[in-house]
Amino acid sequence: METTDPLATLVPAAREGDQSAWNAIVDRFLPLVGAIIRRHRLSEADGDDVSQTVWLRLVEHLGALREPDALPGWIRTTTRNECLRVLAARSRTRPVDPQDSGGLDAVAGDVADTELLAAERRQALREALAELPAGRRELLLLLLTDPPLAYDEISARLDIPIGSIGPTRARALEQLRRTRALRGLGPDPVGGVV
Amino acid sequence: MTDPNELNDDELMAELAAAVEEEAAVSDRRRNAARMAFTWRTVDAELAELLHDSALDAGAAVRSSGSPSGAPRTLTFVRGAITLEIEVDGDALLGEVVDDAGAGPATVTLQRPDADDRSVEADASGFFRFDGVEPGPARFVVTREGWSLTTPWATI
Structure with a gap:
């Protein structure tokens, strides 16, 4: 199984015990989990714990997840809740200095919905990339390399003429906008809470 | 956006x-x-529901920071007539198995992803205790003659 396989394939396969399908789901959504944890400003160790708990919970939730497309929303909600639990639980054992004005916000503060939406939108962009044909995806990824690659280097790696890179980039982005992942992004791309 | x-x-x-x-x-x-x-995938575990976690109570973080001794975090899991209460007090976990259908010997197992299982017997009143529990993901399995219950994972 590949991370680019549709969720409708990966989720039932993982439910049946396919480790490679599970790994593909993990690879696909770890960046989203990591982004949400980062926004909550947990310590590295607490972040590791939250991440592991989210995946353990997903393992036991797979059987109940009948609609694979609900997975991103479930992951977002579960990760956020687990971050809030840990922030609150840790604040009991590590009292906050009231003089430290930032401290209280840090433990009590929820993360703004707009930040969660932005994290989910970046997830949708990764999903959209995964939907593209391999050639076009590879071209976009090479164009995103930091530091940038020269066009003749990209041309050599993909074995395409230099002159076709610009037009192919434009077509790839046009196709990206029409992917299922990005068409799903309406005014409220997140949809209902799971 | x-x-x-x-x-x-x-x-x-x-x-x-x-x-x-x-x-x-x-x-x-x-x-x-x-x-x-x-590797923790189990197909037929009887999963309990996390009914309540005091860490998610509104303003929990604010309140506890106002009182340094802050009340310990409590988690309540339920399945059918069985309730499992867990209180997190430092590195000790104090728990109680409540069975509306009657009492009886119960074994409580603490599972961690990176450590061996630990099991204790609940006393006649259903109370049990684990000491020296490090922070991290955990879940509990309660077994008693006739039934067993597994809680969802939680970070403690």
């Missing part, structure tokens, strides 16, 4: 760069832990 269809190509590429960068930021440690989570 702007609809991706309204972004020009360069703006869309900039957002893609941020999305791809986030993917590169994933640590191998978290990736391996997440992959290993699959």
Whole structure:
């Protein structure tokens, strides 16, 4: 199984015990989990714990997840809740200095919905990339390399003429906008809470 | 946020760069832990529901920071007539198995993803205790003649 396989394939396969399908789901959504944890400003160790708990919970939730497309929303909600639990639980054992004005916000503060939406939108962009044909995806990824690659280097790696890179980039982005992942992004791309 | 269809190509590429960068930021440690989570897959466990977690009470963090001694965190799991209460007090876990259908010997097992299982017998009143519990993901399995119950994972 590949991370680019549709969720409708990966989720039932993982439910049946396919480790490679599970790994593909993990690879696909770890960046989203990591982004949400980062926004909550947990310590590295607490972040590791939250991440592991989210995946353990997903393992036991797979059987109940009948609609694979609900997975991103479930992951977002579960990760956020687990971050809030840990922030609150840790604040009991590590009292906050009231003089430290930032401290209280840090433990009590929820993360703004707009930040969660932005994290989910970046997830949708990764999903959209995964939907593209391999050639076009590879071209976009090479164009995103930091530091940038020269066009003749990209041309050599993909074995395409230099002159076709610009037009192919434009077509790839046009196709990206029409992917299922990005068409799903309406005014409220997140949809209902799971 | 702007609809991706309204972004020009360069703006869309900039957002893609941020999305791809986030993917590169994933640590191998978290990736391996997440992959290993699959070994905990059980098909037929009787899962309890986390009914209440005092850590999620409104303003829990604010209140406890106001009183240094703050009340210990309590978690309540329920399945059918069985209730499992867990109180997290430092590195000690104090628990109680409540069975509306009657009492009886119960074994409580503490499972951690990175450690061996630990089991204790609940006393006649259903109370039990685990000491020296490090922070991290945990779940509990309660077994008694005739039934067993597994809680969802929680970070403690």
